[in-house]
Amino acid sequence: MEATQQKDAIKGGEFLIKETPAERVFIPEEWSEEQRMIAQTCKDFLETEIYPRLEEIDSMKHPELMPSLLDKAGELGLLGTSVPEQYGGFGMDFNTSMLVAEVTGAGHSFAVALSAHTGIGTLPILYYGNEEQKAKYLPKLATGEYKAAYCLTEPDSGSDANSGKTKAVLNAEGTHYIINGQKMWITNGGFADVYIVFAKVDDDENLSAFIVEKSFGGITMNEEEKKMGIKGSSTRQIFFNDCPVPKENMLSERQNGFKIAVNILNIGRIKLAAAAFGASKAVIGNAVRYANERRQFGKAISNFGAIKYKLGEMAARTYASESAGYRAGQNIDDTYAALRAGGMDEAQAKLKSVEQFAIECAILKVHGSEVLDYVVDEGVQIYGGMGYSADAPMDRAYRDARINRIFEGTNEINRMLTIDMIMKRAMKGEIDLMSAAMAVQKDLTSIPDFGAQEEEGLFVKEKKVLQNLKKAGLMIAGAAAQKFMQKLGHEQEILMNLADMLIHGYAAESALLRTEKLAGMRGEEAVAAQIDLTRIYLHHAVEEVARAGREAIYSFAEGDEQRLMLMGLKRYTKIEPFNLKEARRRIADILIEKNDYPF
Secondary structure (H helix, E strand, C coil): CHHHHHHCCCCCCHHHCCCCCHHHCCCHHHCCHHHHHHHHHHHHHHHHHHHHHHHHHHHCCCCCHHHHHHHHHHHCCCCCCCCCHHHCCCCCCHHHHHHHHHHHCCCCHHHHHHHHHHHHHCHHHHHHCCHHHHHHHHHHHHHCCCCEEEECCECCECCCHHHCCCEEEECCCCCEEEEEEEEEEEECCCCCCEEEEEEEECCCCCCEEEEEEHHHCCEEECCCCCCCCCCCCCEEEEEEEEEEEEHHHEECCCCCHHHHHHHHHHHHHHHHHHHHHHHHHHHHHHHHHHHHHCEECCEEHHHCHHHHHHHHHHHHHHHHHHHHHHHHHHHHHHHHHHHHHCCCCHHHHHHHHHHHCHHHHHHHHHHHHHHHHHHHHHHHHHHHHHHHCCCCHHHHHHHHHHHHHCCCCCHHHHHHHHHHHHHHHHHCCCCCHHHHHHHHHHHHCCCCCCCCCCCCCCCHHHHHHHHHHHHHHHHHHHHHHHHHHHHHHHCHHHHHHHHHHHHHHHHHHHHHHHHHHHHHHHCCHHHHHHHHHHHHHHHHHHHHHHHHHHHHHHHHCCHHHHHHHHHHHHHHCCCCCCCHHHHHHHHHHHHHHHCCCCC
16 A cells, blocks of 8 residues: 555646656556457457448438447446446456447447447546446446436536526425426437436535436427537437426536536546547558558659658657556546555545546647647548548548547637646645745756767656746746736646647657656667657657747746846746757657557
8 A cells, every 4th residue: 555655655746846757657658458358349349330430420320320339338348447346347447448438439430329328428527426326327338238428518608607598496395306407519419318417506606417218207308409410429419498307316416517517527538539549540540551551653652752751750750659548547647546555435536536637638639639630630631632521531530530629628718728737736835836936936047058968768858848848938937927827827828838838848758758767667679769769759749849839938038037038938938959850750660560559
Protein backbone atom coordinates (compact mmCIF):
# COMPACT_ATOMS: atom_id res chain seq x y z
CA MET A 1 0.00 0.00 0.00
CA GLU A 2 2.86 2.38 0.80
CA ALA A 3 4.40 1.78 -2.62
CA THR A 4 1.06 2.46 -4.30
CA GLN A 5 0.62 5.74 -2.46
CA GLN A 6 4.14 6.82 -3.33
CA LYS A 7 3.51 5.99 -6.96
CA ASP A 8 0.30 8.00 -6.87
CA ALA A 9 1.90 11.17 -5.49
CA ILE A 10 1.25 13.25 -8.62
CA LYS A 11 -2.03 15.16 -8.76
CA GLY A 12 -4.00 16.40 -11.73
CA GLY A 13 -2.40 19.47 -13.32
CA GLU A 14 0.90 18.99 -11.50
CA PHE A 15 2.64 18.03 -14.75
CA LEU A 16 3.06 21.80 -15.16
CA ILE A 17 5.33 22.12 -12.11
CA LYS A 18 6.64 18.60 -11.46
CA GLU A 19 8.91 16.29 -13.39
CA THR A 20 7.48 12.87 -14.18
CA PRO A 21 9.99 9.96 -14.30
CA ALA A 22 9.58 7.82 -17.41
CA GLU A 23 9.17 4.64 -15.35
CA ARG A 24 6.02 6.15 -13.81
CA VAL A 25 4.03 6.34 -17.05
CA PHE A 26 2.15 3.52 -18.74
CA ILE A 27 2.92 2.98 -22.42
CA PRO A 28 0.85 1.00 -24.96
CA GLU A 29 3.79 -1.31 -25.59
CA GLU A 30 3.13 -2.75 -22.10
CA TRP A 31 -0.31 -4.19 -22.85
CA SER A 32 -0.73 -7.69 -21.43
CA GLU A 33 -1.66 -10.64 -23.61
CA GLU A 34 -5.21 -10.50 -22.27
CA GLN A 35 -5.53 -6.81 -23.15
CA ARG A 36 -4.19 -7.46 -26.64
CA MET A 37 -6.82 -10.18 -27.05
CA ILE A 38 -9.54 -7.72 -26.02
CA ALA A 39 -8.25 -5.25 -28.61
CA GLN A 40 -8.22 -7.98 -31.26
CA THR A 41 -11.83 -8.89 -30.41
CA CYS A 42 -12.79 -5.26 -31.03
CA LYS A 43 -10.88 -5.18 -34.33
CA ASP A 44 -12.48 -8.41 -35.49
CA PHE A 45 -15.92 -7.08 -34.63
CA LEU A 46 -15.35 -3.96 -36.73
CA GLU A 47 -14.01 -6.03 -39.63
CA THR A 48 -16.89 -8.51 -39.67
CA GLU A 49 -19.90 -6.53 -38.44
CA ILE A 50 -19.29 -2.82 -39.06
CA TYR A 51 -17.06 -2.12 -42.06
CA PRO A 52 -19.08 -4.25 -44.51
CA ARG A 53 -22.25 -2.36 -43.46
CA LEU A 54 -21.08 1.25 -43.32
CA GLU A 55 -23.32 2.32 -46.19
CA GLU A 56 -26.31 0.51 -44.74
CA ILE A 57 -25.68 1.99 -41.30
CA ASP A 58 -25.40 5.53 -42.66
CA SER A 59 -28.53 5.18 -44.80
CA MET A 60 -30.72 4.73 -41.67
CA LYS A 61 -33.10 2.66 -43.84
CA HIS A 62 -33.21 -0.07 -41.24
CA PRO A 63 -33.78 1.48 -37.78
CA GLU A 64 -33.30 -1.90 -36.14
CA LEU A 65 -29.75 -2.29 -37.50
CA MET A 66 -27.84 -0.23 -34.94
CA PRO A 67 -29.62 -1.77 -31.93
CA SER A 68 -28.90 -5.23 -33.35
CA LEU A 69 -25.21 -4.35 -33.70
CA LEU A 70 -25.16 -3.19 -30.08
CA ASP A 71 -26.77 -6.52 -29.14
CA LYS A 72 -23.91 -8.36 -30.88
CA ALA A 73 -21.38 -6.14 -29.14
CA GLY A 74 -23.13 -6.97 -25.85
CA GLU A 75 -22.73 -10.71 -26.53
CA LEU A 76 -18.96 -10.14 -26.80
CA GLY A 77 -18.92 -8.16 -23.55
CA LEU A 78 -18.11 -4.83 -25.21
CA LEU A 79 -20.97 -3.05 -23.46
CA GLY A 80 -19.89 -4.10 -19.99
CA THR A 81 -16.21 -3.20 -19.96
CA SER A 82 -16.59 -0.71 -17.08
CA VAL A 83 -19.46 -2.47 -15.30
CA PRO A 84 -18.35 -4.50 -12.23
CA GLU A 85 -18.60 -8.28 -12.44
CA GLN A 86 -21.31 -8.37 -9.75
CA TYR A 87 -23.60 -6.57 -12.23
CA GLY A 88 -22.76 -8.72 -15.22
CA GLY A 89 -19.84 -6.76 -16.63
CA PHE A 90 -16.08 -7.28 -16.83
CA GLY A 91 -14.98 -4.63 -14.33
CA MET A 92 -11.94 -3.63 -16.39
CA ASP A 93 -9.50 -1.01 -15.18
CA PHE A 94 -9.64 2.45 -16.69
CA ASN A 95 -6.82 2.05 -19.19
CA THR A 96 -8.31 -1.19 -20.54
CA SER A 97 -11.62 0.57 -21.09
CA MET A 98 -9.59 3.26 -22.88
CA LEU A 99 -8.14 0.56 -25.13
CA VAL A 100 -11.65 -0.61 -26.06
CA ALA A 101 -12.60 3.02 -26.81
CA GLU A 102 -9.48 3.40 -28.97
CA VAL A 103 -10.03 0.35 -31.15
CA THR A 104 -13.78 0.80 -31.56
CA GLY A 105 -13.17 4.52 -32.25
CA ALA A 106 -12.47 3.58 -35.87
CA GLY A 107 -16.08 2.35 -36.18
CA HIS A 108 -17.66 5.60 -37.40
CA SER A 109 -21.35 5.92 -36.41
CA PHE A 110 -21.24 2.65 -34.49
CA ALA A 111 -18.46 4.05 -32.30
CA VAL A 112 -20.72 6.96 -31.36
CA ALA A 113 -23.63 4.69 -30.45
CA LEU A 114 -21.36 2.40 -28.45
CA SER A 115 -19.64 5.19 -26.52
CA ALA A 116 -22.94 6.94 -25.73
CA HIS A 117 -24.39 3.70 -24.37
CA THR A 118 -21.36 2.55 -22.36
CA GLY A 119 -20.30 6.03 -21.24
CA ILE A 120 -22.81 8.81 -20.62
CA GLY A 121 -25.71 6.35 -20.76
CA THR A 122 -24.46 3.77 -18.25
CA LEU A 123 -21.89 5.47 -16.03
CA PRO A 124 -24.25 7.88 -14.24
CA ILE A 125 -26.07 4.84 -12.81
CA LEU A 126 -22.81 3.03 -12.04
CA TYR A 127 -21.26 5.99 -10.19
CA TYR A 128 -24.30 7.72 -8.70
CA GLY A 129 -27.01 5.09 -8.47
CA ASN A 130 -28.06 3.47 -5.21
CA GLU A 131 -27.82 -0.28 -4.81
CA GLU A 132 -31.39 -0.91 -6.00
CA GLN A 133 -30.87 1.21 -9.13
CA LYS A 134 -27.58 -0.51 -9.96
CA ALA A 135 -29.04 -3.98 -9.50
CA LYS A 136 -32.05 -3.14 -11.64
CA TYR A 137 -30.37 -1.43 -14.59
CA LEU A 138 -26.68 -2.29 -14.86
CA PRO A 139 -27.02 -6.00 -15.77
CA LYS A 140 -29.39 -5.16 -18.62
CA LEU A 141 -27.20 -2.30 -19.81
CA ALA A 142 -24.11 -4.53 -19.71
CA THR A 143 -25.70 -7.10 -22.02
CA GLY A 144 -27.52 -4.65 -24.27
CA GLU A 145 -31.00 -5.77 -23.26
CA TYR A 146 -31.46 -2.10 -22.39
CA LYS A 147 -29.97 0.60 -24.65
CA ALA A 148 -29.12 3.92 -23.00
CA ALA A 149 -29.15 7.60 -23.91
CA TYR A 150 -28.25 10.82 -22.10
CA CYS A 151 -30.62 13.79 -22.16
CA LEU A 152 -28.87 16.98 -21.12
CA THR A 153 -28.77 19.47 -24.03
CA GLU A 154 -31.77 21.68 -24.74
CA PRO A 155 -32.48 24.23 -27.52
CA ASP A 156 -31.41 27.11 -25.24
CA SER A 157 -28.82 25.32 -23.09
CA GLY A 158 -25.75 23.82 -24.71
CA SER A 159 -22.45 24.76 -23.07
CA ASP A 160 -24.46 26.45 -20.29
CA ALA A 161 -26.04 23.14 -19.29
CA ASN A 162 -27.36 24.29 -15.90
CA SER A 163 -29.70 26.79 -17.58
CA GLY A 164 -31.96 23.98 -18.83
CA LYS A 165 -35.71 24.58 -18.64
CA THR A 166 -36.98 20.99 -18.35
CA LYS A 167 -39.05 20.74 -15.16
CA ALA A 168 -39.84 17.93 -12.72
CA VAL A 169 -42.72 18.33 -10.25
CA LEU A 170 -43.65 15.81 -7.56
CA ASN A 171 -47.27 14.72 -7.96
CA ALA A 172 -49.89 15.23 -5.25
CA GLU A 173 -49.57 11.61 -4.13
CA GLY A 174 -45.81 12.02 -3.69
CA THR A 175 -45.13 8.91 -5.77
CA HIS A 176 -43.90 10.27 -9.12
CA TYR A 177 -42.05 13.24 -10.57
CA ILE A 178 -43.89 14.58 -13.62
CA ILE A 179 -41.33 15.70 -16.19
CA ASN A 180 -42.04 18.26 -18.92
CA GLY A 181 -39.49 19.65 -21.36
CA GLN A 182 -37.53 19.24 -24.55
CA LYS A 183 -34.08 17.75 -25.17
CA MET A 184 -32.11 17.82 -28.41
CA TRP A 185 -29.12 16.17 -30.09
CA ILE A 186 -29.81 12.99 -28.12
CA THR A 187 -27.52 10.20 -29.32
CA ASN A 188 -29.26 6.78 -29.37
CA GLY A 189 -32.52 8.70 -28.79
CA GLY A 190 -34.47 6.79 -31.41
CA PHE A 191 -34.01 3.34 -29.90
CA ALA A 192 -32.97 3.84 -26.26
CA ASP A 193 -34.91 2.03 -23.53
CA VAL A 194 -33.43 4.09 -20.69
CA TYR A 195 -32.69 7.82 -20.60
CA ILE A 196 -30.59 9.73 -18.09
CA VAL A 197 -32.67 12.92 -17.95
CA PHE A 198 -31.64 16.21 -16.35
CA ALA A 199 -34.38 18.52 -15.07
CA LYS A 200 -34.96 21.14 -12.39
CA VAL A 201 -37.33 20.25 -9.60
CA ASP A 202 -39.73 23.13 -9.04
CA ASP A 203 -37.65 26.33 -8.91
CA ASP A 204 -34.35 24.74 -7.91
CA GLU A 205 -31.17 26.55 -8.91
CA ASN A 206 -29.43 23.36 -10.03
CA LEU A 207 -30.40 20.36 -12.11
CA SER A 208 -31.43 17.00 -10.73
CA ALA A 209 -31.00 13.72 -12.62
CA PHE A 210 -33.51 10.93 -13.24
CA ILE A 211 -33.47 7.42 -14.69
CA VAL A 212 -36.37 7.42 -17.16
CA GLU A 213 -37.61 4.35 -18.99
CA LYS A 214 -39.27 4.80 -22.36
CA SER A 215 -42.04 2.53 -21.10
CA PHE A 216 -43.06 5.15 -18.51
CA GLY A 217 -44.96 6.99 -21.25
CA GLY A 218 -45.28 10.66 -22.07
CA ILE A 219 -42.27 10.54 -24.40
CA THR A 220 -42.43 11.60 -28.05
CA MET A 221 -39.68 12.51 -30.50
CA ASN A 222 -38.97 14.22 -33.80
CA GLU A 223 -37.67 12.47 -36.89
CA GLU A 224 -33.98 11.60 -37.09
CA GLU A 225 -31.74 14.64 -37.51
CA LYS A 226 -30.02 15.09 -40.88
CA LYS A 227 -26.35 15.55 -40.04
CA MET A 228 -23.04 16.42 -41.71
CA GLY A 229 -21.45 13.21 -40.43
CA ILE A 230 -22.05 10.21 -38.15
CA LYS A 231 -25.18 9.78 -40.25
CA GLY A 232 -25.84 6.27 -38.93
CA SER A 233 -26.01 7.47 -35.34
CA SER A 234 -29.56 7.96 -34.08
CA THR A 235 -29.93 11.64 -33.10
CA ARG A 236 -33.38 12.83 -32.06
CA GLN A 237 -35.18 15.65 -30.31
CA ILE A 238 -37.10 14.18 -27.39
CA PHE A 239 -40.17 15.69 -25.74
CA PHE A 240 -41.33 14.85 -22.24
CA ASN A 241 -45.04 15.52 -21.87
CA ASP A 242 -46.25 14.79 -18.34
CA CYS A 243 -43.80 11.87 -18.22
CA PRO A 244 -44.32 10.08 -14.87
CA VAL A 245 -41.08 8.96 -13.22
CA PRO A 246 -41.18 7.04 -9.92
CA LYS A 247 -39.58 9.16 -7.20
CA GLU A 248 -37.15 6.32 -6.44
CA ASN A 249 -35.72 6.88 -9.94
CA MET A 250 -34.12 10.17 -8.97
CA LEU A 251 -30.39 9.64 -9.42
CA SER A 252 -28.31 10.69 -6.42
CA GLU A 253 -29.59 13.70 -4.45
CA ARG A 254 -31.83 16.54 -5.52
CA GLN A 255 -29.85 19.33 -7.29
CA ASN A 256 -26.84 17.02 -7.77
CA GLY A 257 -27.52 16.69 -11.50
CA PHE A 258 -25.10 19.36 -12.67
CA LYS A 259 -22.27 17.72 -10.73
CA ILE A 260 -23.21 14.36 -12.28
CA ALA A 261 -23.18 15.91 -15.74
CA VAL A 262 -19.75 17.52 -15.22
CA ASN A 263 -18.10 14.40 -13.79
CA ILE A 264 -19.51 12.07 -16.44
CA LEU A 265 -18.34 14.48 -19.15
CA ASN A 266 -14.79 14.26 -17.74
CA ILE A 267 -14.83 10.53 -18.48
CA GLY A 268 -16.42 11.17 -21.88
CA ARG A 269 -13.63 13.57 -22.77
CA ILE A 270 -10.72 11.23 -22.20
CA LYS A 271 -12.59 8.33 -23.82
CA LEU A 272 -13.30 10.55 -26.84
CA ALA A 273 -9.57 11.24 -27.08
CA ALA A 274 -8.91 7.48 -27.16
CA ALA A 275 -11.52 6.99 -29.89
CA ALA A 276 -9.93 9.85 -31.83
CA PHE A 277 -6.40 8.47 -31.84
CA GLY A 278 -7.83 5.05 -32.70
CA ALA A 279 -9.59 6.61 -35.68
CA SER A 280 -6.40 8.50 -36.59
CA LYS A 281 -4.48 5.22 -36.80
CA ALA A 282 -7.15 3.74 -39.09
CA VAL A 283 -7.09 6.80 -41.36
CA ILE A 284 -3.29 6.72 -41.58
CA GLY A 285 -3.49 3.02 -42.52
CA ASN A 286 -5.92 3.78 -45.36
CA ALA A 287 -3.83 6.73 -46.54
CA VAL A 288 -0.62 4.68 -46.63
CA ARG A 289 -2.25 1.84 -48.55
CA TYR A 290 -3.69 4.25 -51.11
CA ALA A 291 -0.34 6.04 -51.47
CA ASN A 292 1.33 2.68 -52.14
CA GLU A 293 -1.26 1.75 -54.77
CA ARG A 294 -1.75 5.10 -56.53
CA ARG A 295 0.78 5.65 -59.32
CA GLN A 296 1.68 8.96 -60.94
CA PHE A 297 4.67 9.86 -63.12
CA GLY A 298 5.52 6.18 -63.32
CA LYS A 299 5.72 5.35 -59.60
CA ALA A 300 3.67 5.07 -56.42
CA ILE A 301 2.91 8.47 -54.90
CA SER A 302 4.30 7.17 -51.59
CA ASN A 303 7.75 7.79 -53.11
CA PHE A 304 7.25 11.54 -53.23
CA GLY A 305 8.57 13.85 -50.52
CA ALA A 306 5.35 15.84 -50.26
CA ILE A 307 3.42 12.66 -49.40
CA LYS A 308 6.12 11.49 -46.99
CA TYR A 309 5.89 14.82 -45.19
CA LYS A 310 2.18 14.26 -44.60
CA LEU A 311 2.58 10.66 -43.47
CA GLY A 312 5.41 11.50 -41.08
CA GLU A 313 3.55 14.41 -39.52
CA MET A 314 0.28 12.47 -39.22
CA ALA A 315 2.10 9.66 -37.43
CA ALA A 316 4.00 11.95 -35.05
CA ARG A 317 0.87 13.78 -33.89
CA THR A 318 -1.04 10.53 -33.42
CA TYR A 319 1.86 9.02 -31.46
CA ALA A 320 1.89 12.03 -29.11
CA SER A 321 -1.88 11.94 -28.59
CA GLU A 322 -1.87 8.22 -27.79
CA SER A 323 1.08 8.63 -25.42
CA ALA A 324 -0.75 11.37 -23.50
CA GLY A 325 -3.98 9.37 -23.36
CA TYR A 326 -2.57 6.30 -21.68
CA ARG A 327 -0.32 8.39 -19.43
CA ALA A 328 -3.41 10.09 -18.00
CA GLY A 329 -5.37 6.84 -17.98
CA GLN A 330 -2.71 5.25 -15.76
CA ASN A 331 -2.75 8.28 -13.47
CA ILE A 332 -6.48 7.66 -13.02
CA ASP A 333 -5.95 3.93 -12.38
CA ASP A 334 -3.17 4.61 -9.85
CA THR A 335 -5.23 7.20 -8.00
CA TYR A 336 -8.19 4.80 -7.89
CA ALA A 337 -6.00 2.06 -6.43
CA ALA A 338 -4.68 4.42 -3.73
CA LEU A 339 -8.18 5.63 -2.81
CA ARG A 340 -9.45 2.06 -2.57
CA ALA A 341 -6.45 1.10 -0.43
CA GLY A 342 -7.39 3.98 1.83
CA GLY A 343 -10.86 2.50 2.31
CA MET A 344 -12.94 4.56 -0.11
CA ASP A 345 -16.06 3.03 -1.69
CA GLU A 346 -15.48 1.60 -5.20
CA ALA A 347 -17.84 3.91 -7.11
CA GLN A 348 -16.70 6.96 -5.17
CA ALA A 349 -13.05 6.10 -5.77
CA LYS A 350 -13.66 5.80 -9.51
CA LEU A 351 -15.37 9.19 -9.58
CA LYS A 352 -12.72 10.91 -7.48
CA SER A 353 -9.84 9.48 -9.50
CA VAL A 354 -11.26 10.83 -12.78
CA GLU A 355 -12.21 14.13 -11.15
CA GLN A 356 -8.62 14.49 -9.95
CA PHE A 357 -7.43 14.43 -13.58
CA ALA A 358 -10.22 16.54 -15.09
CA ILE A 359 -7.57 18.99 -16.39
CA GLU A 360 -5.84 16.23 -18.34
CA CYS A 361 -9.21 14.95 -19.62
CA ALA A 362 -9.98 18.37 -21.09
CA ILE A 363 -6.48 18.65 -22.60
CA LEU A 364 -6.76 15.23 -24.19
CA LYS A 365 -10.20 15.87 -25.63
CA VAL A 366 -8.94 18.97 -27.44
CA HIS A 367 -5.68 17.38 -28.58
CA GLY A 368 -7.17 14.09 -29.74
CA SER A 369 -10.02 15.66 -31.70
CA GLU A 370 -7.77 18.22 -33.39
CA VAL A 371 -5.13 15.64 -34.29
CA LEU A 372 -7.87 13.52 -35.86
CA ASP A 373 -9.11 16.53 -37.84
CA TYR A 374 -5.57 17.16 -39.08
CA VAL A 375 -5.12 13.51 -39.99
CA VAL A 376 -8.39 13.17 -41.91
CA ASP A 377 -7.75 16.42 -43.76
CA GLU A 378 -4.33 15.23 -44.89
CA GLY A 379 -5.85 11.83 -45.64
CA VAL A 380 -8.25 13.47 -48.10
CA GLN A 381 -5.32 15.31 -49.66
CA ILE A 382 -3.28 12.13 -50.11
CA TYR A 383 -6.25 10.54 -51.88
CA GLY A 384 -6.52 13.63 -54.11
CA GLY A 385 -9.68 13.61 -56.22
CA MET A 386 -10.67 10.23 -54.80
CA GLY A 387 -10.55 11.76 -51.35
CA TYR A 388 -13.57 13.85 -52.30
CA SER A 389 -15.47 10.87 -53.65
CA ALA A 390 -18.07 9.14 -51.51
CA ASP A 391 -16.78 5.86 -52.97
CA ALA A 392 -13.50 6.20 -51.02
CA PRO A 393 -13.15 5.98 -47.21
CA MET A 394 -11.87 9.53 -46.62
CA ASP A 395 -15.24 11.13 -47.33
CA ARG A 396 -16.88 9.42 -44.36
CA ALA A 397 -13.80 9.78 -42.15
CA TYR A 398 -13.59 13.52 -42.84
CA ARG A 399 -17.26 14.20 -42.11
CA ASP A 400 -17.48 11.91 -39.08
CA ALA A 401 -14.41 13.45 -37.43
CA ARG A 402 -15.79 16.97 -37.29
CA ILE A 403 -18.28 16.35 -34.49
CA ASN A 404 -15.52 15.49 -32.03
CA ARG A 405 -14.56 19.15 -31.59
CA ILE A 406 -18.15 19.79 -30.43
CA PHE A 407 -18.98 16.60 -28.48
CA GLU A 408 -18.35 16.51 -24.70
CA GLY A 409 -18.04 20.30 -24.52
CA THR A 410 -16.68 22.33 -27.43
CA ASN A 411 -12.91 22.60 -27.72
CA GLU A 412 -13.20 26.29 -26.86
CA ILE A 413 -15.03 25.46 -23.62
CA ASN A 414 -12.47 22.76 -22.81
CA ARG A 415 -9.56 25.13 -23.41
CA MET A 416 -11.03 27.68 -21.01
CA LEU A 417 -11.91 24.95 -18.50
CA THR A 418 -8.29 23.77 -18.52
CA ILE A 419 -6.99 27.13 -17.35
CA ASP A 420 -9.93 27.76 -15.03
CA MET A 421 -9.40 24.45 -13.23
CA ILE A 422 -5.65 25.03 -12.86
CA MET A 423 -6.20 28.53 -11.46
CA LYS A 424 -8.86 27.34 -9.01
CA ARG A 425 -6.65 24.52 -7.76
CA ALA A 426 -3.78 26.98 -7.35
CA MET A 427 -6.01 29.31 -5.31
CA LYS A 428 -7.00 26.37 -3.09
CA GLY A 429 -3.34 25.49 -2.58
CA GLU A 430 -3.69 22.14 -4.37
CA ILE A 431 -1.11 23.11 -7.01
CA ASP A 432 1.79 25.35 -6.00
CA LEU A 433 1.72 27.59 -9.05
CA MET A 434 2.82 30.66 -7.09
CA SER A 435 6.24 29.26 -6.18
CA ALA A 436 6.75 27.99 -9.73
CA ALA A 437 5.76 31.36 -11.25
CA MET A 438 8.05 33.25 -8.85
CA ALA A 439 10.92 30.92 -9.78
CA VAL A 440 10.32 31.73 -13.45
CA GLN A 441 10.40 35.48 -12.70
CA LYS A 442 13.75 35.01 -10.94
CA ASP A 443 15.00 32.87 -13.84
CA LEU A 444 14.02 35.59 -16.32
CA THR A 445 16.26 38.17 -14.69
CA SER A 446 19.19 35.80 -14.11
CA ILE A 447 22.13 35.31 -16.42
CA PRO A 448 22.09 31.88 -18.15
CA ASP A 449 25.00 29.63 -17.17
CA PHE A 450 26.57 29.12 -20.58
CA GLY A 451 29.49 27.28 -19.05
CA ALA A 452 27.43 24.55 -17.41
CA GLN A 453 28.54 21.01 -18.11
CA GLU A 454 26.01 19.33 -20.40
CA GLU A 455 24.76 15.95 -19.21
CA GLU A 456 24.79 13.03 -21.59
CA GLY A 457 22.02 10.61 -22.44
CA LEU A 458 18.83 10.28 -24.42
CA PHE A 459 16.61 13.38 -24.46
CA VAL A 460 18.72 15.43 -22.02
CA LYS A 461 18.46 18.51 -24.25
CA GLU A 462 14.84 17.79 -25.12
CA LYS A 463 13.91 17.66 -21.42
CA LYS A 464 15.42 21.11 -21.00
CA VAL A 465 13.23 22.29 -23.89
CA LEU A 466 10.15 20.87 -22.17
CA GLN A 467 11.05 22.55 -18.88
CA ASN A 468 11.34 25.83 -20.75
CA LEU A 469 7.97 25.38 -22.47
CA LYS A 470 6.41 25.06 -19.02
CA LYS A 471 8.26 28.19 -17.90
CA ALA A 472 6.86 30.07 -20.89
CA GLY A 473 3.33 29.12 -19.87
CA LEU A 474 3.94 30.05 -16.22
CA MET A 475 5.50 33.38 -17.21
CA ILE A 476 2.52 34.45 -19.32
CA ALA A 477 -0.12 33.01 -16.97
CA GLY A 478 1.45 34.82 -14.02
CA ALA A 479 1.64 38.14 -15.86
CA ALA A 480 -1.93 37.80 -17.16
CA ALA A 481 -3.25 36.93 -13.69
CA GLN A 482 -1.50 40.01 -12.23
CA LYS A 483 -2.88 42.22 -14.99
CA PHE A 484 -6.50 41.10 -14.98
CA MET A 485 -6.85 39.47 -11.55
CA GLN A 486 -10.49 38.33 -11.06
CA LYS A 487 -11.38 39.47 -14.60
CA LEU A 488 -8.98 37.03 -16.30
CA GLY A 489 -11.92 34.70 -16.92
CA HIS A 490 -13.38 37.30 -19.31
CA GLU A 491 -10.22 37.28 -21.46
CA GLN A 492 -11.17 34.16 -23.39
CA GLU A 493 -8.63 34.65 -26.16
CA ILE A 494 -5.77 34.74 -23.63
CA LEU A 495 -7.14 31.69 -21.82
CA MET A 496 -7.21 29.78 -25.11
CA ASN A 497 -3.63 30.86 -25.89
CA LEU A 498 -2.52 29.61 -22.47
CA ALA A 499 -4.41 26.36 -22.96
CA ASP A 500 -2.66 25.77 -26.30
CA MET A 501 0.70 26.19 -24.58
CA LEU A 502 -0.27 23.58 -21.97
CA ILE A 503 -1.84 21.16 -24.44
CA HIS A 504 1.15 20.94 -26.75
CA GLY A 505 3.61 20.84 -23.86
CA TYR A 506 1.74 17.99 -22.19
CA ALA A 507 1.49 15.98 -25.42
CA ALA A 508 5.18 16.50 -26.23
CA GLU A 509 6.25 15.49 -22.73
CA SER A 510 4.03 12.40 -22.91
CA ALA A 511 5.61 11.30 -26.20
CA LEU A 512 9.09 11.82 -24.75
CA LEU A 513 8.33 9.85 -21.57
CA ARG A 514 6.87 6.99 -23.60
CA THR A 515 9.91 6.80 -25.86
CA GLU A 516 12.33 7.12 -22.96
CA LYS A 517 10.66 4.24 -21.14
CA LEU A 518 10.60 2.17 -24.33
CA ALA A 519 14.31 2.84 -24.89
CA GLY A 520 14.97 1.58 -21.38
CA MET A 521 13.11 -1.63 -22.20
CA ARG A 522 14.49 -2.27 -25.71
CA GLY A 523 17.59 -0.11 -26.14
CA GLU A 524 17.94 3.12 -28.12
CA GLU A 525 18.74 1.47 -31.44
CA ALA A 526 15.52 -0.53 -31.36
CA VAL A 527 13.40 2.59 -30.87
CA ALA A 528 15.03 4.91 -33.41
CA ALA A 529 11.66 5.47 -35.10
CA GLN A 530 9.97 6.43 -31.84
CA ILE A 531 12.82 8.86 -31.14
CA ASP A 532 12.14 10.45 -34.52
CA LEU A 533 8.41 10.65 -33.79
CA THR A 534 9.12 12.33 -30.44
CA ARG A 535 11.50 14.90 -31.90
CA ILE A 536 9.17 15.71 -34.80
CA TYR A 537 6.33 16.38 -32.39
CA LEU A 538 8.51 18.34 -29.95
CA HIS A 539 9.51 20.75 -32.73
CA HIS A 540 5.84 21.16 -33.63
CA ALA A 541 5.00 21.82 -29.97
CA VAL A 542 7.73 24.47 -29.67
CA GLU A 543 6.34 26.31 -32.70
CA GLU A 544 2.79 26.16 -31.31
CA VAL A 545 3.86 27.37 -27.86
CA ALA A 546 5.81 30.25 -29.40
CA ARG A 547 2.83 31.25 -31.57
CA ALA A 548 0.29 31.09 -28.74
CA GLY A 549 2.68 32.86 -26.36
CA ARG A 550 3.27 35.76 -28.75
CA GLU A 551 -0.47 36.19 -29.31
CA ALA A 552 -1.09 36.30 -25.57
CA ILE A 553 1.73 38.77 -24.88
CA TYR A 554 0.66 41.07 -27.72
CA SER A 555 -2.88 41.15 -26.33
CA PHE A 556 -2.15 42.55 -22.87
CA ALA A 557 1.47 43.67 -22.44
CA GLU A 558 3.04 46.92 -23.66
CA GLY A 559 6.36 48.75 -23.60
CA ASP A 560 9.19 47.37 -21.47
CA GLU A 561 6.97 44.62 -20.03
CA GLN A 562 6.14 43.40 -23.52
CA ARG A 563 9.79 43.48 -24.63
CA LEU A 564 10.92 41.59 -21.52
CA MET A 565 8.24 38.93 -21.96
CA LEU A 566 8.97 38.50 -25.67
CA MET A 567 12.65 38.06 -24.84
CA GLY A 568 11.69 35.49 -22.22
CA LEU A 569 9.42 33.67 -24.66
CA LYS A 570 12.18 33.56 -27.26
CA ARG A 571 14.56 32.16 -24.65
CA TYR A 572 12.03 29.54 -23.52
CA THR A 573 11.14 28.37 -27.02
CA LYS A 574 14.66 27.67 -28.26
CA ILE A 575 15.37 24.23 -29.66
CA GLU A 576 18.43 22.84 -31.40
CA PRO A 577 18.20 22.39 -35.18
CA PHE A 578 17.05 18.96 -36.30
CA ASN A 579 16.53 17.71 -39.83
CA LEU A 580 12.77 17.28 -39.70
CA LYS A 581 12.55 16.43 -43.39
CA GLU A 582 14.76 13.36 -43.03
CA ALA A 583 13.03 12.29 -39.81
CA ARG A 584 9.60 12.47 -41.45
CA ARG A 585 10.93 10.51 -44.42
CA ARG A 586 12.30 7.80 -42.12
CA ILE A 587 8.89 7.50 -40.41
CA ALA A 588 7.06 7.52 -43.73
CA ASP A 589 9.32 4.77 -45.08
CA ILE A 590 8.37 2.56 -42.12
CA LEU A 591 4.67 3.21 -42.72
CA ILE A 592 5.10 2.51 -46.42
CA GLU A 593 6.97 -0.73 -45.78
CA LYS A 594 4.43 -1.94 -43.20
CA ASN A 595 1.53 -0.66 -45.37
CA ASP A 596 -0.11 0.49 -42.11
CA TYR A 597 0.41 2.48 -38.89
CA PRO A 598 2.70 0.14 -36.88
CA PHE A 599 3.61 2.15 -33.76
